[in-house]
Amino acid sequence: MKTLPAFIRFNQISKHFGEVKALQYVSLELAEGELMGFIGPDGAGKTTLLRIFTSLMLPDSGSVTLGELDVVTDYKKIRQIVGYMPGRFSLYPDLTVEENLHFYARIFNTSLKQNYHLIRDIYGQIEPFKKRRAGDLSGGMKQKLALSCALIHHPRVLVLDEPTTGVDAVSRMEFWVLLKSMQQQGITILVSTPYMDEAAQCDRVALMDHGKVMVVERPSVIEDNYPGQLFSVKTNQMYRLLAELEAYPEVKHVFRFGEVIHMTFNSSKEEEIVPLIKDYLKQRNHEQISVSRIKPGIEDCFLSMMETPQKA
Amino acid sequence: MKKLFYILQKEFIQVFRDKAMLPIIFIVPAVQLLVLSYTATFEIKQVRLVVVDQDLSVASRELISKFSGSSFYSIIDQVVDYSEAAEFLERGKADQVVVIEPDFGRLLVTEKTAEVQVITDAINGSAASLMNAYATNIIIDYNREIMVKLTSGQAVSLPIHIQPLFWYNPELNYITFMVPGILVLLVTIIALFLGSMNLVKEKEIGTIEQINVTPIKKYQFIAGKLIPFWLIANIDLAIGLLLSYFVFKIPVIGSLWLLFGVASIYLLAVLSIGLVISTLSNTMQQAMFISWFFLVIFILLSGLFTPIESMPHWAQILDYGNPVAYFIKINRMIMLKGSGWSDIQENVGILTVFAIVMFTFAIARYRKTS
Structure with a gap:
């Protein structure tokens, strides 16, 4: 992936709203x-990042380029x-399906007929309700x-906000x-989502928190780079389990x-830790204890990154 | 141009698809014109009068019959005691009291002078001065009659005889005066409210997000917002003029072309104010309140109900920035006096400057990026 030339470049983007730093030096x-x-x-x-890219918002500093074009x-x-497809439904609710589509086609100097092939798969599903x-x-x-x-205007880049x-x-x-299928047609796609499970669908994901991009990588690479070993714990006493595990000496994240x-641990090998935890929980009257090592998902990676301080 | 056409097409579909819009645009103004024109009048037709006749002579009865004969008065009671009459005033059951002193008839003959006291409920100042004028007129009238009698039939003529002539509204009909002003009011409400609501609505329901990422140019979008309501307000004006011609028998004496020409300039100014309001507000509620704020000030200062000349100096200065005042003045001149271009050009010039300034400001305020 890294070998392909950059098409869209976010360069040190910052934006604040009053006291809130919405974006901090995002590249x-x-x-x-x-x-x-x-x-x-x-x-x-x-x-905020997507709105800056679509020219709806000006960054405080930094630049965004698309090919040779500067978004500002x-x-x-x-x-x-x-x-651009905003997060909130932004078409005219008092116009019909057909009228909305015709209107947007026309103000982009095109027509529904001309670009019908582009949206056939999607529009076909709602056409009966036009x-x-x-x-x-x-x-x-x-x-x-x-x-x-x-x-409808056959964009080269498609931006979808949640x-x-x-x-x-x-x-x-x-x-x-x-x-x-849009991607198959050569359209570059930027999509935001709060659902971690959708990450696997993307070529690469940018994990963001508090206005910073923590990592930009292929989902599989992010999962492979998970620091340490991840264990899944379950007992019949889930209510007090969390607090008791947090009190366990070797623990890193719960x-x-x-x-x-x-949960993850600071050191210790898999073979050693599983019986230790089981004993620890048995002493505290837990039953139906199951402890097993699991493969980390994107959400585990995300949570572990949120806990570890990031370099700016 | 083609894009503008599509934008206008979209706006008109939206305006007429809203079922509440047709009555708002066409029926409400008609009802307002009919109702307001009849009711917004300062004429007082039935002054409730209490007479305190302490004389009970021929002379006092003659004076009282002058009042009872007047179409403006209805005598609700006749008492002897002054305090009884005062109670009528206090309870709000009478508007005016006329007190005739005990020796009225005798004094008229012997001293050639006598006194009559007129007490008026002056809570409503303008009504009070009208009632006072009515009473004074009746008493003057009576004065003239008894002078003839007292000088034993010799014709008496006052050295200066005043003969009033009322131009442009010979019957002193209040409706004639009100209708042109109310017409202005109606188109102002339509233009200001609908104009300011429309753009805010796009903001509030979020449709402006999608519009802002399209290549629509600023002027196309704004023109798309102004033109429909500009047309609708002009149509409302036409409906209003037809109603005033057929219902109130008030024809437009001046040129219709001139009237609609001025209206078009005026509406551009008002729509631009609406547009500025909508760029300042984020919700329709905010836009509504700001619109009301300006509308109330504009109307109260407009000279529609009270003459601008009688306002305090600072208010008259404020009125230089009040487009409603200019258009009411112009509209009355064209409709009632038949004034031509040369009579109104100065005011139209000011309106034009106003429209250009507001329109430029509105465009400058509207931005696609935040």
Whole structure:
């Protein structure tokens, strides 16, 4: 991946809102045709970064370039070649599906007919409802219409701000399939999401927190680089388990992870630690104890990075 | 140009798709014109009068009959005791009291002078001065009659005879005066409110995000926001003029072209104010409050209800920046006096400058990036 020439370049971007530092010296590069995921919790700065890229917001310092174009000075050209789907549904709810699409096609000097092939896969699914007002569509259909409108002018770069937030699991999976097909057509895609499980769908992910990019890597590499060994612990006494594990001497990180607890240790080998933990928990009247080493996911990597201080 | 057309097409679809919009645009102004024109009047038709006749003579009865004969007065009671009459005033059951002193009739003959006291409820100052004028007129009238009698039939003529002539509104009809002003009010409300709401609505529901990443130019977007309401307000003005012609029998004496020409300039100014308001606010509620704030000031200072000349000096200075005042003045001149271009050019010039300044300001304020 690194060998491809940079197509989009974020260079030392900073932005603050009053006291809040939304972005602090963010730098990263994307190759043409890449699908980059921006992953992080709410308030990490994902939306701000994408809004700066789409020329909706000016950075306090730093620059963003797309090929030869600067997003601040060449914003007119940028707007012609970038498609943006905001996090909030931003089409006209009082216009019909068809009217919205025609309107956005026309103001980009194109027509639905001309670019129908681009959006056929997506628009095809909502075309039976084309006379319905956009405001009356379901969440998944709204999202497909928004994507159609963002693609209608055949952009080279597609920017999606949390497109899957508030969408059901099936629609989310469908959506990623659609994004992949867009990528097949040569469109570079920047997508933000708060869902860690979607990271695996991206070519590379940028993990963001508190206005900083902690790492930009392929998801598999991030998982492989997990520092130390990760264990999953479960007992019948989950309520007090977390506090008791935190009190264990050798412990490094302890996270509640759905129904289980994920933890790492400062030293110790796998063979030694499992019986030690089991004994420790037995002494404290836990039953149905299960302790096993597991392969870390993106979320584990993210949480461990949040705990370790980052170089700026 | 083509893009502007598509933007306008979209705006018109949206305006007319909203079921509440048609009545707001076309019926509400008509109702307002009909209701306001009849009710916003300072004429006082039925002054409730209490007479304190302490004389009970022929002369006092003659004076009282002058009042009862007047269409402006209805005598609700006639008492002898002054305190009884005062109570009527205090309870708000009477508007005016006329007190005739005990020796009124005799003094008129012997001393050739007598006194009548007029007490008026002056809580509403302008109404009080009107009632006072009515009463004074009746008493003057009576004066003239008894002078003839007292000089035993010799015709008496005052050295200076005043003959009032009321131009442009010979019947002193209040509606004639109000209608042109209320017409201005209606188009102002439509332009200011609908204009300011529309852009804020895009902000509030977030549609502006998607618009801002398109290559739509600033002027195209703003023109798309102004032109529909500019047209609608002009149509409202036309409806209002038709109503005033057919219902109130007030024709436009001056040139219709001139009137609509001025209206177009004026509406550009008002729509631009609306646009500035919408760039300043983030929600429709905020826009609504700011619009009301300006509208109330504009209207109260406009000279619609009270003449600008009688306002305090500072208010008259404020009125230099009040587009509503200019247009009401111009509209009255064109509609009632038939004034031509040369009579109104100065005011139209000011309106034009106002429109250009506000429009430029609105465009400068509207930004795509934050």
